[in-house]
């Protein structure tokens with residue numbers, strides 16, 4: 001046996017002795033029974049063994065390039081990562097499982113620079129999902145992750161899944177090697193080896209289930225090709241309008257007079273996919289505004305969209321959506337809602353009386369300077385959106401948050417030459433929001449409404465946005 005193998009064999013036996021590897025009948029995280037169970041948490045009670053593990057991992061790490069940082073997958077691999085960091089002198093970062101709700105609100109703790117290469121350290125890999133969760137947050141913080149060193153590869157398909165997601169796994173031991181070492185040391189018998197082999201053969205994780213969303217898909221697919229991915233009928237209609245009218249422009253009709261709104265709708269109508277209103281700012285609002293507005297929308301083939309930003313308990317939202325003077329649910333196919341109050345808001349919009357086809361843009365990020373939304377909130381918003389595919393048309397955001405081709409990204413804060421207003425609004429150019437920020441639909445308000453010729457301005461925005469979209473999908 002080579003020197004390295006002797007070390008590994010001794011290490012395997014020590015793991016067995018401290019009960020970090022057990023044989024019998026154990027329930028796994030997903031509820032199925034396994035004859036072999038590895039629980040490396042216990043290793044913190046054995047500092048000498050921890051040191052051996054750090055030495056073994058350090059040897060493994062030498063063949064990997066571009067390591068600026070280490071990050072242990074929480075929680076078991078955090079002390080292991082620390083031990084390797086102390087041994088190698090490579091600094092460490094820590095991933096929080098939840099961003100704290102006070103102070104810095106960071107998901108990644110420690111000092112790092114954008115573009116730093118971060119090596120992942122993990123104890124046991126089955127499907128690789130824990131590593132991918134950690135990678136997701138690290139990459140979100142601007143770090144590069146290409147490799148993971150792990151103590152034990154359970155050989156259930158995790159390595160392939162990680163590879164499919166751009167992560168090369170380097171394992172100290174495979175479960176087969178571990179079993180062999182333990183059998184040679186007479187810790188287990190042939191029957192147990194066979195039992196474990198049979199178990200592994202019958203429990204391979206499907207390598208498709210954890211494949212990243214097709215990263216390029218949303219941004220690379222044409223709107224037409226994205227139609228089959230939508231589960232909401234207004235989203236389907238919107239994509240069809242965008243494709244046929246060749247426009248991704250949504251005008252924010254933030255005007256306070258009914259006649260001005262109708263005039264604007266008439267002028268910009270041929271160039272837009274949606275007209276966004278704040279109906280509660282209209283001084284002379286009367287329901288009589290709605291009939292001609294709907295008529296213009298039908299004639300020019302665009303969608304009426306009330307930017308109500310619902311954020312209350314479900315019952316109140318139900319009433320705000322369908323009752324009162326505005327009766328939003330009777331005319332606006334699209335509305336916005338904050339995710340802040342959770343599912344109740346979405347259930348209310350889903351169940352309220354009104355138009356049969358309705359859709360929601362969920363606010364994940366805001367264009368306002370100094371807004372209080374943090375990474376964790378964005379993540380939870382995304383999760384909520386995925387839970388309501390039949391209602392959610394997409395996300396209001398300033399960045400590409402999802403690769404799901406069935407979700408549309410609506411991005412406000414768009415102007416050609418202006419960077420901000422005096423009340424915290426922040427603007428990006430149409431090209432930047434499409435090519436860099438991932439916008440599918442751009443909301444332009446004052447860039448058009450304050451122009452002397454709104455129709456000309458709208459056409460200009462429409463053309464620039466469409467060209468940027470064409471460039472994006474052909475790249």
Ligand SMILES: O=c1ccn([C@@H]2O[C@H](COP(=O)(O)O)[C@@H](O)[C@H]2O)c(=O)[nH]1
Pocket residue numbers: 252254278307365366367368396412413414425443444445446447
């Ligand atoms: O993050 C957000 C969400 C919504 N808006 C709305 O978009 C328009 C922007 O108008 P401009 O005149 O182009 O600034 C406005 O109706 C906002 O309520 C946003 O700006 N940012």
